[in-house]
Amino acid sequence: MTVIRTPGGLSLRFRPRALVVGAGAALLAAGLGLVAVGSGDYPMSAADVLRTLTGGGNPAEQFIVGELRLPRLVTALLVGAALALAGTVFQSLVRNPLGSPDVLGFTQGASTGALVVVVLGGGSLALAGAALAGGLGTGLLIYALAWRRGVHGYRLILVGIGVAAILTGVNGYLLTRAPLMDAARAVLWLTGSLDGRGWANAGPLLAVSAVLAPLLLIGCAPALRMMELGDDTASALGVPVRRLRLMLLAAAVLLVSFAAAAAGPVSFVALVAPHVAKRLTRAPGPNLVPSMTVGAALLVGADLLAQRAFTGHQLPVGVVTGVIGGGYLVWLLAMERRAGRL
Amino acid sequence: MHPGSSRLGGTALTLAYDRRAITEDLTVAVPDRSFTVIIGPNACGKSTLLRALSRMLRPTAGAVLLDGRDIHDVPARKVARTLGLLPQTSIAPDGISVAELVARGRYPHQGLLRQWSREDERVVEESMAATGVADLADRSVDELSGGQRQRVWIAMALAQQTPLLLLDEPTTYLDIAHQIEILDLCARLHEEQGRTLVAVLHDLNHAARYATHLIAMRDGRVVAAGEPASVVTADLVAEVFGLPCRVIDDPETGTPLVIPAARRRATVPAPEPA
Numbered sequence: 206m207t208v209i210r211t212p213g214g215l216s217l218r219f220r221p222r223a224l225v226v227g228a229g230a231a232l233l234a235a236g237l238g239l240v241a242v243g244s245g246d247y248p249m250s251a252a253d254v255l256r257t258l259t260g261g262g263n264p265a266e267q268f269i270v271g272e273l274r275l276p277r278l279v280t281a282l283l284v285g286a287a288l289a290l291a292g293t294v295f296q297s298l299v300r301n302p303l304g305s306p307d308v309l310g311f312t313q314g315a316s317t318g319a320l321v322v323v324v325l326g327g328g329s330l331a332l333a334g335a336a337l338a339g340g341l342g343t344g345l346l347i348y349a350l351a352w353r354r355g356v357h358g359y360r361l362i363l364v365g366i367g368v369a370a371i372l373t374g375v376n377g378y379l380l381t382r383a384p385l386m387d388a389a390r391a392v393l394w395l396t397g398s399l400d401g402r403g404w405a406n407a408g409p410l411l412a413v414s415a416v417l418a419p420l421l422l423i424g425c426a427p428a429l430r431m432m433e434l435g436d437d438t439a440s441a442l443g444v445p446v447r448r449l450r451l452m453l454l455a456a457a458v459l460l461v462s463f464a465a466a467a468a469g470p471v472s473f474v475a476l477v478a479p480h481v482a483k484r485l486t487r488a489p490g491p492n493l494v495p496s497m498t499v500g501a502a503l504l505v506g507a508d509l510l511a512q513r514a515f516t517g518h519q520l521p522v523g524v525v526t527g528v529i530g531g532g533y534l535v536w537l538l539a540m541e542r543r544a545g546r547l
Numbered sequence: 548m549h550p551g552s553s554r555l556g557g558t559a560l561t562l563a564y565d566r567r568a569i570t571e572d573l574t575v576a577v578p579d580r581s582f583t584v585i586i587g588p589n590a591c592g593k594s595t596l597l598r599a600l601s602r603m604l605r606p607t608a609g610a611v612l613l614d615g616r617d618i619h620d621v622p623a624r625k626v627a628r629t630l631g632l633l634p635q636t637s638i639a640p641d642g643i644s645v646a647e648l649v650a651r652g653r654y655p656h657q658g659l660l661r662q663w664s665r666e667d668e669r670v671v672e673e674s675m676a677a678t679g680v681a682d683l684a685d686r687s688v689d690e691l692s693g694g695q696r697q698r699v700w701i702a703m704a705l706a707q708q709t710p711l712l713l714l715d716e717p718t719t720y721l722d723i724a725h726q727i728e729i730l731d732l733c734a735r736l737h738e739e740q741g742r743t744l745v746a747v748l749h750d751l752n753h754a755a756r757y758a759t760h761l762i763a764m765r766d767g768r769v770v771a772a773g774e775p776a777s778v779v780t781a782d783l784v785a786e787v788f789g790l791p792c793r794v795i796d797d798p799e800t801g802t803p804l805v806i807p808a809a810r811r812r813a814t815v816p817a818p819e820p821a
Contacts (some may be wrong), residue, residue, distance in 0.1 A: 206647075208663045218663035380715065423659065431654050437634035440603055442707065443627025443655040489640040489647070 223486040223495055230482075230498035234282060241281075242274045244513060272403070280402040280467055281508045281522070282501045283410045285474055287464040289500020290421060290456040290493060292475030293482075297429055297491040298453055299358035303389050304395045305476035306461040309365030313372035313474075314343025315465035316395055320379035325392040332394065333406070333466040340462025343368060348454065357436075397471030397523025406467045413463045417456045422493050425453060430490045471523045473530025474500050480537060502530075552579045554743070555600060555711055559609035560594050562767075569595045570767035572609070577711075577760075579608065582737040582744045584666075584754040587764035588788050593747045594635070594715055596764070600745065601632040601713050631709035635716050637700055639688040645699050646684040649675055652706030674705040678732060681771035694725030712736075714746040717752070726750070730757050751788075754816065755779045756802045763787050779803035 210216045243249040247269055249257070256262055257270045288306075294306045306312050318339020322332045351357075351364040376395075380388055428449050431439040440446045461475070478500035482492045485499070507525040514520065555574035562569045569592045577583050577600070585593040598604040599611055602618045611618040618626060632765075639648060652674070655669045675681040678698045683691065688699060697717065704712055712734070718726040734757050737744050748754045754761060757773040763771045763778055765787045769780045781794050784805055797804040 206663075210663075210665070214664065215660045216663045217660070427654065427657070431651060433638065433640045434651065435634065435638040437632070437639045439605065440623070441601060441627065441632035441634065441704075443622075443624035443654070445623050475816060487642070489643040 206465065216375045220488050223488050223492060226482065226485045226492075227498050228494040230495065230502045232484050232508065234498060234502035234505050237502065237509055238278045238282065241505060241509045241512070242270060242278055242287070242460070244394075244509075245269075247472045248314065264384075276403045276407050277401075277508070278505065279404075280407045281505045283407060283414055283466045284399075284464045284471060285478070285501040285504025286418075286497040287410060287460040287484075287500075288471065288475040289416055289478035289496045290418065291464070292500075293479040293491050293493055293496040294421065294429070294453050294457040295475070296479055297433060298450060299361050300356060300433065301362060302413050302480065303476070304362060306356070306457070307470075307472055307476060308369065309362065310347060310372060311340050311343055311365075311367035311368075311458055312465060312470040313369045313376065314346075315340035315462055316376050317372050317379070318342070318373075318468050319375055319394055319465075319469070320391055323387045323394075324383045325380050326366065326387075329371040330405070333409075336469075337466040341458060341466055343372065344454070344458035344462070393521055394469045394484045395467040395523075396521040398521035399511075400519060400521070402468065410467045413459055417460055418497070421453070421456055425449065425456075425494050429453065429493075433490060437532070438440050469521075469523065472527045474504055476505055476524050477530040477533050481533070508529075527542070553577055554579055555612070555745075557596070557599060557606070557611045560596075560599060560606045560607035560611070562592065562599050562604060564595075565728050568607075568767070571661070573769060574609075575600075575762060575769060575772070577743060577745050580737075580741055580743055581760040582734065582758055583746070583762060584758035585745070585747045585762045585764060586749075586751055586754045586787075587770075591764045592767040597632075597713055597715050597745065597747050601630060602626050603632070624655050627707065627709070629709055630711040630713065631704045631707040632710070633700055633704045633714045633717055634749060635719065637799045639696070640663040641689070643688050644684070645680055645686055645688055645691070646671065646675070648688055648699055649680075649702045649706050652703035655707060663759050670708055674702045677705060677736065678702040682683050693721055694728060697721060697725070697729055697731065703727070703735070709742075711745070713742045714744065716725075716747050716749060718748065718750070726753065733757065745811065751784070751805050752797075756797060756800055756806070775802055779805065 206218055207221050208218045239251050239254055239451065243251055243254045249266065253262065253266065254270060262270070286365045292305045295306060295309060296302055298304070315336040318333050318335035318337070322335040347361065347365050347368050350368070351360045371417070380391060383391055428444045429536060431442050431444045432449065434448065436446050440488045479492070479496045482495040482499045486492050486495050504522065504526065507529060508522045510519040511522045551779060553576040555643050558574050559733070561571045562573070573596065575596065585596060587593045595604065600607055602623070605613070605619055609639070613621060613629060623794065650667070653671065656667065678701050680695065680698050680702055683695060688696060692698065692746050697760070701717070717733070717803060718729050721729065730753055733744055733746065736742055758775050761773065761778045762769055766777040770787050771783055779794060783793055784790055784792050791808040793806045794803050795806060
């Protein structure tokens with residue numbers, strides 16, 4: 206812990222290691238982004254990309270960077286950061302390292318919304334809107350079902366797993382009802398993909414993140430750290446536990462739903478990014494900022510792999526995050542087991 | 548011993564979980580600068596009362612008053628600077644060090660741009676010294692024994708710097724030596740720092756030895772309240788716990804000592820009391 210104090214009685218306290226991890230992951234995300242924007246059918250050097258971003262370059266380059274590649278990159282950064290932030294908040298709230306939106310049913314809810322649009326027919330804007338509505342609706346449903354004199358971690362997990370199972374069934378049914386072409390499009394969406402994402406996809410998520418990220422990072426982080434000590438202790442320390450939990454849940458559900466509306470339910474980022482951040486910072490407590498930057502770097506890196514790993518054939522980014530995230534989780538469990546902690 | 552003043556108390560309290568009433572029309576006062584201990588059989592409502600006194604449970608009728616105001620009208624953070632609570636169960640985050648955990652007790656005194664003042668630093672050091680955990684400051688809380696861990700939690704509550712401190716069964720899960728160690732620590736905090744302590748205890752003899760004010764409860768009612776010497780009698784123990792017993796003077800402290808009646812006498816007869 207390092208402390209900076211001003212003569213006026215102000216003081217800031219931070220962990221240098223967490224700062225380094227947060228900044229390092231942000232730099233990594235930016236570097237990977239630079240490579241991603243520079244690569245493709247029209248390759249550009251990093252210098253060219255930077256020159257184009259700052260207003261230089263020819264009209265063709267302006268179009269390729271500004272309209273095709275940059276929105277995809279921004280969407281990837283935002284989706285990665287939003288999922289990681291929401292995942293950290295969920296895991297911290299339910300005090301369970303597996304408490305991610307994939308497990309708690311919010312992702313499945315967003316998928317249900319999207320699939321309804323696929324079956325009934327509708328454009329990509331309607332699909333994004335329905336995914337958003339599905340995620341938020343599932344959030345409300347789980348909250349209502351889990352509420353009994355406040356919402357506690359275990360009940361939320363159990364209700365969430367139940368709702369997730371039901372929605373998975375509903376989603377399977379909807380897929381079988383969809384015309385074949387639409388079903389193929391739906392499966393691509395369900396995997397999570399950044400292909401062809403434009404400013405229309407990034408915009409809403411950017412707006413929501415711009416409001417919620419400062420609220421969570423500045424307004425709620427200290428109280429969230431106290432909530433880790435248990436409801437009773439947090440409340441004895443002056444944290445309004447119920448109100449805070451409701452606010453945090455709402456914020457996390459909004460982030461996940463908007464992320465799903467932008468890129469589909471990209472798997473495992475929300476689950477894995479907080480763990481990676483925690484291992485790197487070695488700090489107890491919710492590592493919100495490092496998690497966010499790790500999540501952004503993870504998704505940008507995964508998307509770069511998805512685009513370039515196989516020449517002439519793009520993968521949906523959800524395939525890559527699934528393989529990386531799942532692999533990391535299995536490795537983590539094996540390590541914990543070897544260390545005798547599991 | 549305690550002139551009538553009381554910063555914390557409850558009047559005409561009805562406390563209930565869902566609709567099941569635990570206590571009805573209960574009135575209690577915690578004398579200032581006392582070491583008040585609440586005793587009673589299981590499910591008598593003593594922990595429920597402590598939760599209400601600490602603002603964790605909202606009464607369905609009546610009010611808990613802190614410095615003359617309904618405690619639910621006072622902002623949570625302000626209450627947390629006056630009244631601390633050591634709950635029965637707390638969770639230490641993985642890998643947190645003793646010093647960091649104790650430092651979290653400063654939360655109600657901190658702000659966005661006042662994250663770690665010199666005052667915070669000094670109070671945390673003093674709290675660790677007072678509870679004898681200063682040597683463990685850099686150790687991980689996971690590695691500590693039960694008794695050490697309980698002292699760390701008490702240090703965190705002390706760092707909150709509240710004139711009133713409530714403890715919910717602070718000696719549960721500890722062996723006899725650590726129970727006495729924790730109670731000695733509480734007595735010292737009460738005497739040396741002038742704090743008002745309220746504890747729920749299971750062991751009647753510990754309560755009688757350490758309390759300056761006893762509240763005996765049964766079925767959600769206060770059966771007796773006052774100094775241990777006047778409260779702990781064979782009749783009262785029979786009434787509150789349904790336990791036939793003798794009450795003698797504790798040879799160490801002179802406080803009442805409860806000896807439960809034996810199912811049958813020892814084969815070698817004990818010497819008759821003089």
